[in-house]
Amino acid sequence: MLDRNPRQQFWMNDHMDQAVTQWINSFAGISPMLDRIMIMITQFGVPLLILAIVLQWWSGGASKTHVRHACIVAGLSFLIGLGVNQIILLFVHRIRPYDAGITHLIIDRSADWSFPSDHATATFAIVAAFLLCGLWRRGIAFLVVALLVCLSRIYVGTHYITDILGGAATAIVSAAVINIAYRQDSKLDRWITGLL
Structure with a gap:
């Protein structure tokens, strides 16, 4: 168990955060089938979303670039x-x-701190990027997956809801900065998008 320090005490006073987190997690352990589904989403949601993005490289038709x-x-x-999450941690x-x-936890324990959620950052970075680039249908589809992944992280007991919100905020800010900078x-974009 990680030791508490004064910086952690700030989080302990947020009753709404705890209440919502407990409510979502309270469904864990009731249905073995739902538990298995949520565990699968929490374990494989991010890799499957990454795979979906990789596959997007060869789709797009006239708007391929x-x-x-x-x-x-x-x-x-x-x-x-x-990377920003690692600095925050x-x-x-x-x-x-x-x-x-x-x-109550229904998956293996995590070795790092709780805030922010890397799963939320990873999924919402993808969602924000596609929405900022104006690819609404794909962005909304990815948003559904991202919300399921984030919900699963609370359901399995490993995150507070504010960890999810913090991770999503990190992702959205990162996507906005990259969208402006890149x-x-x-010339670089034309070269990279022309590969494969």
């Missing part, structure tokens, strides 16, 4: 968002809800 540009923005947002040491007695039709 635009879709490829969105894939690059998604990949960069994903990496930058997770150096300063914010929030214990996991199962260590605080808020949830311009479509730049």
Whole structure:
């Protein structure tokens, strides 16, 4: 169990966060089938979403270069968002809800701090990138997957809802910065989108 320090005490006073987290987690353990589904979503949701993005590289029809540009923005947002999370984890040491007695865990314990959620950052980076690039149908489809993954992280007992919101915020900011910094039709973009 990770030791508590004064920085962690800030989180312990948020009753709404705890109440919503407990409510979502309260469904865990009631239905073995639902537990298995949520565990599968929490374990395989991010890899399957990454695979979906990789497959987007060869789709798009007439807008192939635009879709490829969105894939690059998604990949960069994903990496930058997770990098920012690692910096946040150096300063914010929030214990996991199962260590605080808020949830009961139905998967293996995590070795790092709770805030922000890497799963939320990874999935919402992809969603934000596609939406910012104007690919609405794909973005909404990815959003459904992202919401399921994030819900599963609370359901299995490993995150608070504010961990999810923090991870999503990191992802959206990262995607916005990359969308501004990495311009479509730049020389670099034309070279990368022309590969394969």
